[in-house]
Amino acid sequence: MDEVEKSNTSSTSINPRVGCRQYLVTYSQADATKFSTRESFAKMLEEEFNAGSSAVKVEYWACCSEKHQNNGFHYHCALKLTGCKKWLSIKTRIAEKHGIQVNFSGNHDFYLSAYRYVCKSDKDVAHSENHPTGLLRTHSPKTKNSIAGFRAACATKRKSSVGECSHHRAVKKRKSLNNLDLSEFIRERGIKSYTELLAIAEERRTAGQMDIAEFVFKRSEKILHELITKTWQMESAKEKIKVSKLSRIDTVKNHLKSDCAEGCSGQCLQFAKEVLLLNRIDLLQFITSIKDLLIHGRGKNRNLIITGPANCAKTFMFKPLQLIFHDSIFENPANDKYAWVGSEKAKVFLLNDFRWSKDLIPWHDMLLLLEGETVKLPAPKNIYSEDVVITTNVAIFATSKSPIKHKGPYNASDDRETEMMAARWKNYEFHHQFSPQEQKCLSPCPRCFADLLFSN
Secondary structure, three states: OOHHHHHHHHHHHOOOOOOEEEEEEEEOOOOOOOOOOHHHHHHHHHHHHHOOOOOOOEEEEEEEEEEOOOOOEEEEEEEEEEEEEOOHHHHHHHHHHHOOOOEEEOOOOOHHHHHHHHOOOOOOOEEOOOOOOOOOOOOOHHHHHHHHHHHHHHHHHHHHHHOOOOOOOOOOOOOOOOHHHHHHHHHHHOOOOHHHHHHHHHHHHHOOOOHHHHHHHHOOHHHHHHHHHHHHHHHHHHHHHHHHOOOHHHHHHHHHHOOOOOOOOOHHHHHHHHHHHHOOOOHHHHHHHHHHHHHHOOOOOOEEEEEOOOOOOHHHHHOHHHHHOOOOEEEOOOOOOOOOOOHHHOOEEEEOOOOOOOOOOOHHHHHHHHHOOOEEEOOOOOOOOOOEEEOOOOEEEEEEOOOOOOOOHHHOOOHHHHHHHHOOEEEEEOOOOOOOOOOOOOOOOHHHHHHHHHOO
16 A cells, blocks of 8 residues: 555544545545546535535535556545535445545645645646636745644644643744735736735635735725736736837727727728718728828828717717727816816827817917917916926817807907818818617727728
8 A cells, every 4th residue: 555545544534523624535446437537526526515404515626536556546636615514424425325435634724735735746637617726826835834823823722721731832923925925916816806806815715825815904905906906007017118109000000900899890890981971071081181190190181070960970980099099098178277187198189079168278279289389288286396288299189069169258259260270170070960770889999990091
């Protein structure tokens, strides 16, 4: 009898009156005619543990097949239960129903220990459907020290309370995770939200890994949110720098390699062409205008505006810009004099349903902005030391119900001012309104927008 078999035979001597929450079950010299696969053996154990009226059930399991040193093979199955359960009746029932002897080991203080034993030599370990992923990939040496210290401290307290020990044995101080350790864990497990972190912390806690749960309880929700956000910001920082150095036109071109938005499958491209056709707008001219603006930026007769009544798909045409330039786009300023804070860093302005007012931006500053000149706009001095200064050749897209007209005191009009404004826009007027039956609910699709510009 080899060492493995000896250890598993001796493990059946654990107290039958004491239940465990995790077991390592071994079937030595397995009979392949009774259980031909790892899954069949594990599922039999799961059925036997779940039998009866007990509320304690099998939560998940992992099973391996290991060759014997002499002949044959044996199964090892690590089981995680929802609570503590005794093993003797299960062993007896298996012997009566299946005619085999299995050994139960309660020597593993937590599931991870039993799971590592199962995975030590078998590359094809079978797992239950809800088995947690990444238990072995996540290196967590602090967990073992944490649990060992916790159990030693409890044992010391028990001995002291019954008078069995007159001296407290020194317990090694448990190490704790730091922010960088948890950041690595978040990245490996793909955790994107605070709730996901709590769920995985609880999953690991019930498997005997206390490190993440301890970390979570020692930090505020705000700190954990920041840690998750910063982790993924670091992950994507290099790519963002690379993208930020691309020109606007190349940024759009990159989306030719991407997939369509969910549920799109090219519908956005076809609908955009349909909109232009219904409004008698030349497709090639429209595409050329967008490319010219993306390449050269703001300037007379280059800034693009789509005007028209409601339900004519004005917003739909420029909506993909939000996703294409999501980190470098400035959208819809609020109607106050500090509305342009942050716009100086943008590559694209998207002024959707734009309505000019003097409170938003003075008329002459609006003309200078559209012409491509340097514009200084106010910023709150209690927060910012300098005004907003727009010097870049930002591309300006807009939609509105009608061309922008000058309104002076008492709403007095000035045709010359209005003419100067009109000269700074290339206006595409939409007139076709879609009825409720014709309207389509489509998510903006950067791939279709790129196809519109470069596939014609």
